[in-house]
Amino acid sequence: MRGIAAYKSVSLESSDQRKLVVMCFEALIRRQRAAMRSFEEKKFLEGVEHVRIAREIFSELLIGLDPDAAPDMATNLASLYQYCLRELTLAGHESTSEHILTSLKVTEELYMGFKSAFSSD
Numbered sequence: 001m002r003g004i005a006a007y008k009s010v011s012l013e014s015s016d017q018r019k020l021v022v023m024c025f026e027a028l029i030r031r032q033r034a035a036m037r038s039f040e041e042k043k044f045l046e047g048v049e050h051v052r053i054a055r056e057i058f059s060e061l062l063i064g065l066d067p068d069a070a071p072d073m074a075t076n077l078a079s080l081y082q083y084c085l086r087e088l089t090l091a092g093h094e095s096t097s098e099h100i101l102t103s104l105k106v107t108e109e110l111y112m113g114f115k116s117a118f119s120s121d
Helices: 002-010 015-040 044-063 071-094 098-119
Strands: none
Touching: 015 044, 015 071, 015 098, 044 071, 071 098
């Protein structure tokens, strides 16, 4: 919990930035679910587009990490974001939901963590 407190207190003091992070995770969850539905309905181009946008959001979250605020947390988050990016890349190449589901599980856990951490202010 110490890492979350440090991360929150340094560079993400603005509630607007905190809301933006939560909104990014909400968009990630929507996009990944939409991609899974599209693949299941054999709408592959639509599914790949949802995957592409989800990858862009993860990339922006990755770029936005501040290692000076909480080095360990930033490193751990970077690893999780990169894992999700790899899973989504595989999902896009294979046009299947399997890899999206693994990414979605991580995304939902991160979302709940950020939402909980940021709501306690």
